[in-house]
Amino acid sequence: MCGRYAASRRPEDLAGIFEIEKWDVEETLAPDFNVAPTKEVYAVLDRPVKDADSPRPVRQLRKLKWGLVPSWAKTPEGGARMINARAETVHEKPSYRRAFTSRRCIIPADGYYEWVTGTAERDLEVEGKKKRPRKQPYFVTPADGSVFAMAGLYEFWRDRTLPDEHPLAWWVTCSVITTEAETTPLAVAPDAGPRALADIHPRMPLMLTPDLWDSWLDPAGTDPDALRDLLAPPPTGLMRAFPVSTAVSNVRNNGPELLKELEGPEEGTLF
Numbered sequence: 001m002c003g004r005y006a007a008s009r010r011p012e013d014l015a016g017i018f019e020i021e022k023w024d025v026e027e028t029l030a031p032d033f034n035v036a037p038t039k040e041v042y043a044v045l046d047r048p049v050k051d052a053d054s055p056r057p058v059r060q061l062r063k064l065k066w067g068l069v070p071s072w073a074k075t076p077e078g079g080a081r082m083i084n085a086r087a088e089t090v091h092e093k094p095s096y097r098r099a100f101t102s103r104r105c106i107i108p109a110d111g112y113y114e115w116v117t118g119t120a121e122r123d124l125e126v127e128g129k130k131k132r133p134r135k136q137p138y139f140v141t142p143a144d145g146s147v148f149a150m151a152g153l154y155e156f157w158r159d160r161t162l163p164d165e166h167p168l169a170w171w172v173t174c175s176v177i178t179t180e181a182e183t184t185p186l187a188v189a190p191d192a193g194p195r196a197l198a199d200i201h202p203r204m205p206l207m208l209t210p211d212l213w214d215s216w217l218d219p220a221g222t223d224p225d226a227l228r229d230l231l232a233p234p235p236t237g238l239m240r241a242f243p244v245s246t247a248v249s250n251v252r253n254n255g256p257e258l259l260k261e262l263e264g265p266e267e268g269t270l271f
Helices: 011-018 077-081 097-102 119-126 210-217 224-229
Strands: 005-007 032-035 040-047 058-066 084-086 104-109 111-117 135-142 148-158 170-180 203-205 239-243
Touching: 005 104, 011 040, 011 058, 011 104, 040 148, 040 210, 058 104, 097 104, 097 148, 097 224, 104 170, 104 210, 111 148, 111 203, 148 203, 148 210
Parallel strands: 058 170, 084 170
Antiparallel strands: 005 032, 005 111, 040 058, 040 104, 104 148, 111 135, 135 239, 148 170, 170 203
């Protein structure tokens, strides 16, 4: 799954990476090293600009809320639970299938966090000697330092309790698509601990390689079968993972120190 990630790149840097044509300086977000559900996040999407002379899609960097609210939802309360969409079923789930064929985006990240419970901790839990095992967080990121381009969906939701001119009358929300975690060896693995992403968690965000960005973002692409072909996992051996401080487990903590690589799991969080 993807329940927390880091996004520190500036909009001008993202503009160069994704060939952004339009972004609003008033929507600039501060670097966030502990992005959690319901936060506002950057998303890259191709969409015509309102009131523009041409109806052609424009590559935009937009500020969206993480946690998709379907257009037909009566209230936005379920958004916090819809942060992830499974690649295997996204084309058929009522909450996602419309967005899958017409409102796709890329959610740029430095990488994502995932928590693993150590073997010793799990054994203690099974024996009833410890009720809440302390989990070790790992940061997963491209080994070459490139952007982690997560496949995503976005949706519009109208708050009918507000007038049209109200700034909060429309919500624009998003979800990250996930796939099965890689079982092949990491490009760079910690000296002690997981050797593959599947050793950390069975799911991972679906990373799109640059050759797929245009096809994924193209709003003219509406054939579900062709779109599903784009959801194939990326080539193996692109990722590295390393243990980071358990401070990231508290969403109130935020700063570049959360990405500091530890020499090994913190005491009490044995793998």
